[in-house]
Amino acid sequence: MxxxxxxxxxxxxxxxxxxxxxxxxxxxxxxxxxxxxxxxxxxxxxxxxxxxxxxxxxxxxxxxxxxxxxxxxxxxxxxxxxxxxxxxxxxxxxxxxxxxxxxxxxxxxxxxxxxxxxxxxxxxxxVPPYKWSPRSPLIRDASKCIKCMRCVQVCDKIQTLNIWDVEGTGARTTVDISFNRKIMDSDCSFCGQCVIHCPVGALSGRDDTPRMFEALANPEKV
Missing domain, CATH: 3.10.20.740 (Ubiquitin-like (UB roll))
Structure with missing residues (x-):
C-alpha cells in the first residue's frame, strides 16, 4: 500500500x-x-x-x-x-x-x-470543415471532435475492428476512418460503442425521426 x-x-x-x-x-x-x-x-x-x-x-x-x-x-x-x-x-x-x-x-x-x-x-x-455520408447510420461531426482518442481505443481494444485512426500532424491532427476509407466502405458494425464513449457530440446515431413522421402521415404506408 x-x-x-x-x-x-x-x-x-x-x-x-x-x-x-x-x-x-x-x-x-x-x-x-x-x-x-x-x-x-x-x-x-x-x-x-x-x-x-x-x-x-x-x-x-x-x-x-x-x-x-x-x-x-x-x-x-x-x-x-x-x-x-x-x-x-x-x-x-x-x-x-x-x-x-x-x-x-x-x-x-x-x-x-x-x-x-x-x-x-x-x-x-x-473549426475544421468536414463532409460525411448522410447514408451512414453513424454520424460524425468533425467540428465537435476534441481528439480525445476514446473512439479509437474503444474500437481497437473492445470491438477489435480498428475503424478509427489518427490522421494528420500538429494542428491538423484529427480522427478519421482508418486506411483513408469512407465509413460505408469500412468494416464498421455500427455497434454504437464509439458514440456511447464520445464525451462530446462528435459522434451520434442518425436521426430518422422526420422520415418516421413522413411515413406515418402517408396513408399508403400505414
Missing part, C-alpha cells in the same frame, strides 16, 4: 493506482475528458492535471501512479488556471453551438467549461 496526501487528506491506496483513481476513491473530483479506465489513459486533454509538491511541472493524474509520501493539490489556484486555459484551447477548436447539439446537457466538455466558469473563448476559433 502507498500512503500519500491529497488536498490535505491522508489516503492509502494500492501500488500502481493512478492519482486520478486515488482522488476518486476519496470522492475528490478531478475532471477528465480522454480518460477511460483500462482503455484510454494517454493524458491528451490535459484537463486532469494536478500539482505535486517538489515537482516543477503539473502532471496528468490519469496516467501517473501514486508514490509514497506524495503531496498532491487537485484544486489549487495554479491548477485551476492551467485547467481553464487547457479547456479554452479545446473549445477554440470545437463547435460551441451547444443549444442545438444532441449532447447538450449531457456533454462532459460542457460540464467542465461550466464548472470552470468559462463564458468566453480568448483564442481564435478554428
Amino acid at each position: 502507498v500512503k500519500l496526501i491529497i488536498d490535505g487528506q491522508n489516503v492509502e491506496v494500492p501500488e500502481n493506482t493512478t492519482i486520478l483513481e486515488a482522488a476518486r476513491s476519496m470522492d475528490i473530483n478531478i475532471p477528465s475528458l480522454c480518460y477511460l479506465k483500462g482503455i484510454n489513459n494517454i493524458g491528451a486533454c490535459r484537463v486532469c492535471i494536478v500539482e505535486v509538491d517538489g515537482v516543477d511541472n503539473m502532471v496528468s493524474s490519469c496516467n501517473n501512479p501514486v508514490k509514497e509520501g506524495m503531496v498532491i493539490h487537485t484544486n489549487s489556484p495554479r491548477v485551476r488556471e492551467a485547467r481553464k486555459t487547457n479547456t479554452e484551447l479545446i473549445l477554440s477548436q470545437h463547435d460551441c453551438k451547444c443549444a442545438v447539439c444532441s449532447r447538450s446537457g449531457n456533454c462532459t466538455l460542457q460540464t467542465i467549461a461550466n464548472d470552470l466558469g468559462i463564458l468566453s473563448i480568448p483564442y481564435p476559433m478554428k
